[in-house]
Amino acid sequence: MKLIHVINPNRPIWDKIVAENHFKMKLPGYGGDTAIRQKEIIKLYHEYCSRFYEFLDSVDGQTIFRFFNDKYPHTGFTDAKKIDFIMWVDG
Numbered sequence: 001m002k003l004i005h006v007i008n009p010n011r012p013i014w015d016k017i018v019a020e021n022h023f024k025m026k027l028p029g030y031g032g033d034t035a036i037r038q039k040e041i042i043k044l045y046h047e048y049c050s051r052f053y054e055f056l057d058s059v060d061g062q063t064i065f066r067f068f069n070d071k072y073p074h075t076g077f078t079d080a081k082k083i084d085f086i087m088w089v090d091g
Contacts, residue, residue: 004045009078012052014045018087023051056083 005013019025025048028040055061056079068082075082 005080010080012049012080013084014048015084015088018084019048022055022087022090023048025051052080052083055087056080 004011014027016027019027025044027044028037030037056065061083064086065079065082068086077085
């Protein structure tokens with residue numbers, strides 16, 4: 001799912017640390033039907049995006065986002081990447 005971010009930098013990167021620690025989400029294990037696993041992963045990624053953007057739009061998310069921009073004003077990072085950095089460090 002990191003490839004999605006490469007293609008569209010505004011989409012969040014699925015990160016195991018962020019997913020598990022912030023959203024209590026975990027990818028399904030290997031084994032069983034691959035097609036079913038793939039559908040579940042896609043469903044989880046959509047849920048992950050929803051939660052990610054809810055956090056970005058929240059008061060806490062916007063506060064953290066402003067602090068990031070004040071501290072590092074010229075990174076060229078997308079909003080999604082900035083929040084990803086913050087959530088990963090907070091992990």
